[in-house]
Amino acid sequence: MAEYGGNAKLLAGGMSLIPIMKFRLASPRVIVDLNRIPDLSGIRVDGNTITIGAMTRHQEIEHSQILTQQFPLLADAAALLADPLVRNRGTMGGSLAFADPAGDWGTCLLALGAELGIRGPKGSRAVAIDDWFKDTYTTALAPDELLTEVRLTKPSAHSGSAFTKLKRKTGDFATVSAAVNLTVGGGSKVQGVRVALGGVGPTPLRAPQVEKALQGASTDPSTLASAAQLAAQDAQPSEDTRGSVAYKKAMAQAYAQRALGQALSRAQGRTG
Numbered sequence: 693m694a695e696y697g698g699n700a701k702l703l704a705g706g707m708s709l710i711p712i713m714k715f716r717l718a719s720p721r722v723i724v725d726l727n728r729i730p731d732l733s734g735i736r737v738d739g740n741t742i743t744i745g746a747m748t749r750h751q752e753i754e755h756s757q758i759l760t761q762q763f764p765l766l767a768d769a770a771a772l773l774a775d776p777l778v779r780n781r782g783t784m785g786g787s788l789a790f791a792d793p794a795g796d797w798g799t800c801l802l803a804l805g806a807e808l809g810i811r812g813p814k815g816s817r818a819v820a821i822d823d824w825f826k827d828t829y830t831t832a833l834a835p836d837e838l839l840t841e842v843r844l845t846k847p848s849a850h851s852g853s854a855f856t857k858l859k860r861k862t863g864d865f866a867t868v869s870a871a872v873n874l875t876v877g878g879g880s881k882v883q884g885v886r887v888a889l890g891g892v893g894p895t896p897l898r899a900p901q902v903e904k905a906l907q908g909a910s911t912d913p914s915t916l917a918s919a920a921q922l923a924a925q926d927a928q929p930s931e932d933t934r935g936s937v938a939y940k941k942a943m944a945q946a947y948a949q950r951a952l953g954q955a956l957s958r959a960q961g962r963t964g
């Protein structure tokens with residue numbers, strides 16, 4: 693990559709790269725195949741940190757017991773991501789590097805506050821997921837850098853996460869998606885919360901007004917419902933074949949409310 697820079701492309705699952713090459717939207721001179729680097733793949737637990745290698749396939753995430761147990765929203769998302777053929781080949785790293793505004797992993801990882809590991813000619817560095825997405829199909833990665841892994845901190849007791857997604861048919865990207873990660877504290881108050889939306893902006897995005905309304909608030913259904921209404925304001929959708937701005941804002945509210953309810957019930961059922 694150092695030698696060829698922008699003339700080279702890394703190949704992960706090829707589920708996005710090959711189609712854009714077919715459409716002549718990318719014509720790299722050199723393709724570097726990451727499939728021959730086993731260290732980039734797999735899920736590791738090291739103390740409180742769970743690391744997902746960039747080359748880990750969607751289907752491995754879907755069926756991972758440790759991930760399903762610790763971060764159930766990842767299994768929610770994997771089961772709804774594309775179709776089984778794409779899930780068998782596509783990777784978490786490829787999805788994050790491609791940075792589709794409706795990409796499901798970006799939305800989930802924003803809710804989880806993940807850290808991304810990067811390696812390049814100048815060495816290794818870490819980027820917080822909040823600083824990763826710069827614009828549509830644009831990330832903090834330099835052309836000669838490789839995304840190596842995603843790092844997540846194990847959730848505390850009384851934490852729960854959930855992902856919901858509206859799509860027109862199997863195999864479609866999200867019209868709207870919502871990811872929630874919340875912790876319930878004493879007196880049934882929300883102690884910590886991160887909410888992210890997909891498909892309703894130039895990149896997957898946080899929902900700051902929803903988060904602010906929930907922080908320290910009671911967990912009763914009416915409080916969750918009024919906080920979810922603010923998702924319509926946090927969403928920044930554009931009209932396209934998947935729907936109008938008003939429709940997408942209404943769906944952002946509805947899907948955020950569902951994700952909040954599910955994350956809360958998981959948090960209440962989790963003791964350690």
Ligand SMILES: Cc1cc2nc3c(=O)[nH]c(=O)nc-3n(C[C@H](O)[C@H](O)[C@H](O)COP(=O)(O)OP(=O)(O)OC[C@H]3O[C@@H](n4cnc5c(N)ncnc54)[C@H](O)[C@@H]3O)c2cc1C
Nearest residue numbers: 702704705706707708709774782783786787789795796839
């Ligand atoms: C029919 C279809 C439906 C889909 N539906 C969904 C969906 O519902 N939700 C969703 O989230 N996604 C969806 N996708 C996209 C899918 O998740 C892809 O797998 C993903 O976007 C790209 O992953 P990949 O591993 O195939 O990467 P590739 O296609 O191999 O690479 C994509 C880009 O990322 C770069 N890249 C890959 N790996 C790295 C790395 N480790 N470091 C730096 N750069 C890297 C490549 O150079 C390339 O530019 C769909 C794709 C298809 C074809």
